[in-house]
Amino acid sequence: MLIDPATLAIVDDHPIVLEGLQKLLNNVKSIQITGCFTSGMAFMSFLKENKVDVLLLDITLPDANGIELCREVKAISPETHVLALSNHSERSMILQMIQNGATGYLLKNISSEELVACIQEALSGMITFSRGAKEIMARPSISELKGIPQLTKREKEILQLIADGKTTPDIAQQLNLSPLTVETHRKNLIQKFQVRNVAALIKVAAQQGLL
Amino acid sequence: MLIDPATLAIVDDHPIVLEGLQKLLNNVKSIQITGCFTSGMAFMSFLKENKVDVLLLDITLPDANGIELCREVKAISPETHVLALSNHSERSMILQMIQNGATGYLLKNISSEELVACIQEALSGMITFSRGAKEIMARPSISELKGIPQLTKREKEILQLIADGKTTPDIAQQLNLSPLTVETHRKNLIQKFQVRNVAALIKVAAQQGLL
DNA sequence: TTATTTCTACCTGTTTTCAGGTATTTTTGC
DNA sequence: GCAAAAATACCTGAAAACAGGTAGAAATAA
Numbered sequence: 001m002l003i004d005p006a007t008l009a010i011v012d013d014h015p016i017v018l019e020g021l022q023k024l025l026n027n028v029k030s031i032q033i034t035g036c037f038t039s040g041m042a043f044m045s046f047l048k049e050n051k052v053d054v055l056l057l058d059i060t061l062p063d064a065n066g067i068e069l070c071r072e073v074k075a076i077s078p079e080t081h082v083l084a085l086s087n088h089s090e091r092s093m094i095l096q097m098i099q100n101g102a103t104g105y106l107l108k109n110i111s112s113e114e115l116v117a118c119i120q121e122a123l124s125g126m127i128t129f130s131r132g133a134k135e136i137m138a139r140p141s142i143s144e145l146k147g148i149p150q151l152t153k154r155e156k157e158i159l160q161l162i163a164d165g166k167t168t169p170d171i172a173q174q175l176n177l178s179p180l181t182v183e184t185h186r187k188n189l190i191q192k193f194q195v196r197n198v199a200a201l202i203k204v205a206a207q208q209g210l211l
Numbered sequence: 212m213l214i215d216p217a218t219l220a221i222v223d224d225h226p227i228v229l230e231g232l233q234k235l236l237n238n239v240k241s242i243q244i245t246g247c248f249t250s251g252m253a254f255m256s257f258l259k260e261n262k263v264d265v266l267l268l269d270i271t272l273p274d275a276n277g278i279e280l281c282r283e284v285k286a287i288s289p290e291t292h293v294l295a296l297s298n299h300s301e302r303s304m305i306l307q308m309i310q311n312g313a314t315g316y317l318l319k320n321i322s323s324e325e326l327v328a329c330i331q332e333a334l335s336g337m338i339t340f341s342r343g344a345k346e347i348m349a350r351p352s353i354s355e356l357k358g359i360p361q362l363t364k365r366e367k368e369i370l371q372l373i374a375d376g377k378t379t380p381d382i383a384q385q386l387n388l389s390p391l392t393v394e395t396h397r398k399n400l401i402q403k404f405q406v407r408n409v410a411a412l413i414k415v416a417a418q419q420g421l422l
Numbered sequence: 423t424t425a426t427t428t429c430t431a432c433c434t435g436t437t438t439t440c441a442g443g444t445a446t447t448t449t450t451g452c
Numbered sequence: 453g454c455a456a457a458a459a460t461a462c463c464t465g466a467a468a469a470c471a472g473g474t475a476g477a478a479a480t481a482a
Contacts, residue, residue, distance in 0.1 A: 378437080378438065378439090379438070379439075380437090394439080397439080398440075398441080401440080407440090408439075409439080409440095
């Protein structure tokens with residue numbers, strides 16, 4: 001008994017890459033390439049009509065950015081496994097792709113065997129990385145982790161409430177404090193993070209994983 | 212010629228877990244357990260005096276939370292590979308740990324062989340997940356990906372600038388627009404995201420990876 | 423016990439945001 | 453070419469945030 005081969009699509013604005021990947025994957029029985037696209041829009045209209053099990057997605061595209069495209073794909077077709085295929089080797093980029101629903105991240109220097117293995121792993125419902133990507137992920141940039149101001153318990157608490165959209169009077173009431181006290185904490189937070197206002201405060205706090 | 216065994220420490224508030232892990236890893240020649248701790252503080256003072264190659268870290272601790280502890284560990288000792296060892300099976304939790312410098316995430320139902328394999332993988336400088344964690348990572352919650360408002364180019368641009376701490380007048384000047392126009396965009400952003408103010412706006416935008 | 427940090431609270435005045443609209447001009451998609 | 457979407461711009465008044473302070477009480481660490 002034969003199982004249906006998995007359907008695979010590729011989005012990459014370099015035709016050469018498309019060619020190469022097709023040749024490479026054509027020998028693989030368990031995978032059937034059902035579409036190659038050089039733009040995000042073209043793929044999206046294809047996806048609305050066809051089932052796609054795996055998508056190999058380049059991040060840099062002419063019409064849209066890959067991160068957003070990935071999210072759109074998963075929103076329409078959650079069962080499609082999106083594998084980012086990119087030259088970008090920044091940890092933050094990989095994390096962003098994963099956060100936006102990618103099932104894996106492959107650097108373009110990947111070997112053909114590894115590529116097939118990663119596709120199989122994705123098909124079996126697991127996140128997957130190419131060797132290079134795994135190494136990048138294991139090396140957090142020091143700058144990301146240092147320079148994080150030490151917050152007191154109260155400050156963390158208030159930071160959370162601010163991030164939830166609460167205003168100073170709201171917070172004061174909720175914590176049984178004077179609004180003036182809350183204002184002080186808010187000011188201290190802004191000072192500790194060396195930012196100009198809450199918007200920037202929340203951004204850096206979020207980026208450091210404090211929310 | 213023998214290579215020095217890797218040093219490993221464990222932080223977990225359940226003594227039973229510590230016992231179990233010790234027994235389990237004692238047979239492994241390439242790993243030497245150099246410390247077991249039931250609190251974050253105890254480990255941190257140990258870390259200041261001793262080299263630790265791998266740390267098995269429970270996320271729920273009495274004195275500190277594991278996410279912050281992980282960051283502190285990496286800040287002091289970037290070469291220490293922190294492997295989260297936890298029962299928490301939420302995707303967001305795993306992502307947060309990774310974002311805060313963890314080299315991997317293991318669910319506590321991990322088998323002993325898998326545990327050793329993951330430790331080896333971490334030691335070789337790659338990120339690693341237990342099988343269960345890989346499966347969780349591959350399944351983004353639909354709620355994370357849906358409900359993301361469609362933003363126009365201008366709105367994205369202004370959202371970025373707001374997140375950078377720019378005020379309406381700043382942005383207006385930078386983009387050669389009337390402040391009133393910027394205000395309109397800002398209002399539309401708040402409406403599209405269904406939030407009360409910029410603080411909440413930036414939080415959700417950051418969480419959806421838009422910044 | 424002392425020193426330090428944290429939490430609390432206050433004051434003044436200015437700037438910015440936000441709510442709740444309306445409305446014209448460009449783009450863009452079909 | 454027409455409709456829809458996007459970008460532009462305006463108005464008012466209230467609420468909130470921010471800058472730049474000071475300062476006492478309480479908790480914590482040395």
